[in-house]
Amino acid sequence: MSTSRALSYSAVQPRKTRLVRPRTVSTVIGYAVLIVFCALFILPVVWLFITSLKDETEYAAWPIHWWPNEVQLVNYWLAVTMIPFAKYLWNSLALASIHTVLVQFSSALAGFAFARLPGKHKQFLFTLILATMMVPAVVTIIPQFVIYGQIGLVGTWWPWILWGLVGQPFHIFLFRQFFASIPVELEEAAEVDGCSPFRIFWQIFVPNSWGAIAASSIFSFQWVWGDWFFPIILLSEDNTTLAVKLATGYLNPHGVRLVTPQVAATMIYILPLIIVFFFAQKHIIQGIVTTGIKG
Amino acid sequence: MAADTQPTKHPTARLRGLSRRQARERAFWLFITPWILGFVFLTTLPLLLGFATSLTNFDGLNLPVLKFVGLNNYARFLQDEDAIYALGRTGVFVVTAVPAMLIVSMGLALALNQEVKGRGIFRTILYIPYIIPVVAGTFSWKLLADKNVGFFNAVISIFAPGFAVNWLGEQSTAVLVAYCTWASAGGGMIIFLAGLQAIPSELKEAAQIDGAGAWRTFRSIVLPLMTPVVFFQLIMGLIGALQTFVQAMLLAPISSGGAAMETLPPRPNMLFMVYDYLQIFVRHRFGYGVALLWILFAMVLVLTLVVFFSERYWVYYEVEAEKK
Numbered sequence: 001m002s003t004s005r006a007l008s009y010s011a012v013q014p015r016k017t018r019l020v021r022p023r024t025v026s027t028v029i030g031y032a033v034l035i036v037f038c039a040l041f042i043l044p045v046v047w048l049f050i051t052s053l054k055d056e057t058e059y060a061a062w063p064i065h066w067w068p069n070e071v072q073l074v075n076y077w078l079a080v081t082m083i084p085f086a087k088y089l090w091n092s093l094a095l096a097s098i099h100t101v102l103v104q105f106s107s108a109l110a111g112f113a114f115a116r117l118p119g120k121h122k123q124f125l126f127t128l129i130l131a132t133m134m135v136p137a138v139v140t141i142i143p144q145f146v147i148y149g150q151i152g153l154v155g156t157w158w159p160w161i162l163w164g165l166v167g168q169p170f171h172i173f174l175f176r177q178f179f180a181s182i183p184v185e186l187e188e189a190a191e192v193d194g195c196s197p198f199r200i201f202w203q204i205f206v207p208n209s210w211g212a213i214a215a216s217s218i219f220s221f222q223w224v225w226g227d228w229f230f231p232i233i234l235l236s237e238d239n240t241t242l243a244v245k246l247a248t249g250y251l252n253p254h255g256v257r258l259v260t261p262q263v264a265a266t267m268i269y270i271l272p273l274i275i276v277f278f279f280a281q282k283h284i285i286q287g288i289v290t291t292g293i294k295g
Numbered sequence: 296m297a298a299d300t301q302p303t304k305h306p307t308a309r310l311r312g313l314s315r316r317q318a319r320e321r322a323f324w325l326f327i328t329p330w331i332l333g334f335v336f337l338t339t340l341p342l343l344l345g346f347a348t349s350l351t352n353f354d355g356l357n358l359p360v361l362k363f364v365g366l367n368n369y370a371r372f373l374q375d376e377d378a379i380y381a382l383g384r385t386g387v388f389v390v391t392a393v394p395a396m397l398i399v400s401m402g403l404a405l406a407l408n409q410e411v412k413g414r415g416i417f418r419t420i421l422y423i424p425y426i427i428p429v430v431a432g433t434f435s436w437k438l439l440a441d442k443n444v445g446f447f448n449a450v451i452s453i454f455a456p457g458f459a460v461n462w463l464g465e466q467s468t469a470v471l472v473a474y475c476t477w478a479s480a481g482g483g484m485i486i487f488l489a490g491l492q493a494i495p496s497e498l499k500e501a502a503q504i505d506g507a508g509a510w511r512t513f514r515s516i517v518l519p520l521m522t523p524v525v526f527f528q529l530i531m532g533l534i535g536a537l538q539t540f541v542q543a544m545l546l547a548p549i550s551s552g553g554a555a556m557e558t559l560p561p562r563p564n565m566l567f568m569v570y571d572y573l574q575i576f577v578r579h580r581f582g583y584g585v586a587l588l589w590i591l592f593a594m595v596l597v598l599t600l601v602v603f604f605s606e607r608y609w610v611y612y613e614v615e616a617e618k619k
Binding site: 025026027029030031033034037038040041042043044045047048051059060061062063064066106109110112113114117118119120122125128129130131132133135136137138139140141142143144146147162163165166167169170172173177181196197198201211215218219222225226227228229233243246247262263266269270273274277278281 | 316318319320322323324326327329330332333334337338340341342344345348399402403405406407409410411415417418419420421422423424426427428429430431432434435436438439443444446449452477480481482485489493509523527530531534537538541545568571572575576581584585588589591592595596599603
């Protein structure tokens with residue numbers, strides 16, 4: 001024990017001094033890339049914010065006003081009062097949450113089966129899943145739309161519940177890839193102890209996969225929250241999501257689009273996502289990094 | 296020790312007289328049952344119904360007088376110059392947007408994987424576009440790219456007064472590629488970063504002790520271990536890019552009123568799926584529209600299978616190496 005520790009120390013010492021130069025060069029390049037791209041990546045959001053503070057005539061002014069003459073917070077008031085904002089906000093939240101919880105469970109279970117359990121035609125079935133991911137969503141959604149119409153599910157949230165219950169190929173693939181990277185040794189011990197496959201899944205794979213679950217949850221929540229096409233063809237005026245209303249709701253009585261209230265509403269719409277990410281990102285990334293053999 | 300654990304098999308297996316392997320195989324089928332149900336009822340059935348529709352003149356309302364037209368809708372595609380043009384635009388989009396997304400997300404992940412200060416802040420900012428939904432993202436880009444009152448042209452006019460680029464018109468494909476790269480790079484970056492951080496540091500350290508420089512370590516250690524991630528990202532990127540249409544439609548210039556669904560993208564952004572969308576939802580040519588979908592589907596399938604079969608030549612999996 002002590003000899004191996006001594007050995008590793010002697011291996012560590014000279015390495016540190018040797019690595020100083022290459023590490024500095026790549027760090028400088030790293031900083032340059034990061035600063036330039038951060039500026040580019042944040043620009044649309046910053047400009048969105050600035051525009052949300054302008055009034056409608058100032059938005060259309062040329063030469064451009066880099067900053068509003070007078071900050072117009074009234075846009076935010078208009079954003080939440082011109083349409084029943086709270087109602088659509090709730091619709092988005094509820095629909096996305098229901099879908100996400102269902103997708104996690106069904107997809108992780110299937111991902112586990114494909115990563116770890118034996119099955120006839122497993123490879124063929126997995127190829128089928130990949131093939132399903134390749135199906136342009138619209139190829140199935142339009143006939144689905146007809147079917148849902150026949151059984152009275154158009155204008156309800158049931159399509160999202162069904163999509164959650166059956167699991168989504170992308171998430172199955174993600175979980176399968178993640179589970180496949182978990183070392184076999186972890187589960188072999190449990191298997192020797194006689195654990196059932198479900199217990200191995202639930203007590204070994206799930207607790208070691210919070211990173212994957214967090215990432216997958218955020219992906220599926222975002223998918224519903226941000227989706228615009230499926231709600232537009234499947235939901236009704238009453239139970240549709242905020243995304244749909246955001247694109248179409250801000251018209252004055254003459255049917256003319258009011259840009260600045262729409263910009264303010266867009267700010268409100270994206271803000272929760274940014275806040276959630278600020279708090280959750282540590283979990284996501286630490287989870288991904290520390291799971292598996294290092295956890 | 297081994298003899299001790301041998302008889303205490305899996306409790307259920309003992310109870311029902313199943314071997315361990317049988318119990319595990321049964322679990323396999325049980326666990327994928329939800330997916331199988333979804334595959335049958337939400338994928339296969341609609342696909343077949345869709346294919347059946349593509350052989351008819353269905354327009355959404357003429358169910359009682361539906362006519363079987365054979366492969367006419369497919370033959371029509373070959374003579375439809377607008378559809379061929381749209382396919383070409385999708386081709387241009389795919390070959391520019393997919394490499395752009397891969398390179399930017401991989402580059403950002405590599406930069407973040409350095410020992411930089413404020414890494415968390417950088418990572419957060421770079422990831423933000425990815426969490427911004429398409430309605431909001433395209434809207435903010437339209438504010439930047441607007442020909443008359445947009446930010447880009449305002450910056451240009453500082454250097455070249457009176458000069459305005461029609462970003463959402465003639466240059467709309469460039470804006471679409473830039474938008475899609477902006478909107479998706481963060482997701483790829485996080486996945487690449489997770490992959491980079493999963494590389495055992497001992498491997499890199501061992502290479503460096505052996506005298507490998509930064510580039511050599513990247514080429515021989517980091518890149519091979521990252522190929523499964525690149526593979527995953529490439530496949531997802533291709534599939535996503537080929538069926539892009541919502542972004543193109545929402546990036547159409549801000550109009551004075553009405554729903555965005557009625558606004559057409561400018562001609563350079565007439566992607567295949569945009570054209571198809573028009574056929575189905577505006578012209579109500581369901582039969583022809585679904586035939587076009589099947590053509591796109593076939594192309595997506597072939598392209599993805601090609602990438603998939605190339606896997607063995609360039610993707611490195613640790614599990615396989617261990618088995619040998």
